[in-house]
Amino acid sequence: MANVMELVNVSKRFGSGHTAVNALSDVNFEIQQGQFVSIIGPSGSGKSTFLTIAAGLQTPTSGKVLLNGTDLATQSEKQRLQYRFDHVGFILQSSNLIPYLTVSEQFKLIDRLAHQKFQEKEMRQLLDRLDLKNLDDAYPNALSGGERQRVAIAKALYHEPDIILADEPTASLDSTRSFDVVDRLVSEAHDLNKAIIMVTHDERLITKSDVVYQIDDGKMQKLENKETVESHN
């Protein structure tokens, strides 16, 4: 099966001379449709740097970031912005919902900006799958933390993105809710055949992942079986 996303020999260096930081060194990574991939690593290891490069928010110092075969690094900032809008779904730490839009308006906004009709049926299906009934007219601040992240998942899945990037999506949740959110992400990947990358520093959350990458001091390695994570620490 073809890779949805592939990073080839990606390095990212901040600064220069003896103060230079190699946030990523020679990273290789791949993910396919229907896979749920976790990236785990301690603070400062380069997880966020990886995610911003995968999202095309910044360009690598060297290497290739291939999304369905096109190299993001060669695209203009404007093209990358449009690419994110059209093909990438995001789930950020403390919910990326817009505080002054109701749940259904979060979806309507996307359609407005895409100059197309509101895909109400698609939204309904996603919200139902995520057990978010009768919340259409609620504002984000009226939702619980778990509900908010589930709406964020629904929003990330809206319009069939090629890939979903989740940046510590459980950071603001207690452990029961964290497991629930991760379980749902895993089943979305499997049931809807989506590629989902989750970045986390919490080892308990990675057990259901299809693939786990461990990152340490900018160096990334694929863990063949998940137990090695435990033995590593």
Next chain:
Amino acid sequence: MYLGLKEMRYEKLRYSLLTGVMVLIALVVFILAGLAGGLSQGNRLAVDQWQAKYVYLNKDANKNIMASQLTTDATNDVKGKQVANIALDSTVVRKIGSNNKIDISALGTANNSFIMPKVTSGHKVQRDNQIIISQNLKDQGIKIGDKVRLGSNDTKLTVVGSYGKSTYSIAPTMYMNLATLAKIKAAGTPVTKPLGINAIITKDSQLSGNKHNLQRLPINDFIQNLPGYSAEQTTLNTMIYFLFAMSLAIIGIFMYVLTLQKQSLFGVLKVEGIGTRHILASVVTQAAVMSVISVAIGLLITIGIGAIAPTGMPFALNYPQLGIYAISLILASILGSLLSWRTIAKINPVTAIK
């Protein structure tokens, strides 16, 4: 657009307060415009009604008609169609048998001169000691057939006709022939010929000689030099322009502060592929909506004030001009909101992922 409008709905109080401030600014702009218009009209309405093109004054008068002394034979130096002598006096009128004094501008010109107003009731000035009065003087209780006195002069004048609203030097006008006005200005001393006048008003004309030390002024130049006229207008207009700058600054600062507050949200939007253009559009939409609403409310209130303003208050609404001011206020607000453009453009989406 959508984003901006939805935010205004969510943050009603915040945006209504700013709209309220904008209403006040718009109101002050429109009221000042009304006052400037009223004062302008009070000074020049009679001059506008002449529909003249050039005014001849004594060169030594420094363009001030009250300082300009000429005699009727100065017209010999002016060649052209529709040439009218004019004398004027600022005085008070009093009905005989009444103590009620009204400030007026008395204008003297030949009975058949082109600047003599067309009467709408009664008849024209035909003889000495006859006067015709403006509608606004009529509104203050003087009627056709009344006998009046001007200033401290004893001459009894008869009101024989009236014409529409007309003011000069912030006072209602009355017209009479040159001999009558000369008699009143001379106040007892015998009147000599040729009669003294202040200016020659013409349509198309040229100087054909200059025995009388004349200076030809285009009518606009003459109006700008009416006593007090440009000082008043400049003062009021400067205030109006200053208010445009103020509304730009207020909207600009307010939207800038809101933008700073929302930087992290805007960062998230950029992560999701919603770029500077859309974010700025939402900010501009908000400024446009607020300014359109506040300008509309300001206009309504101003029109209301215009309708109930007491007759003595110089207040005149010039709708095309109000329209221009309304559009300027809206443009100033939109321009103000564009000041946030750099800040929005500089927000780096990378900061949204930590």
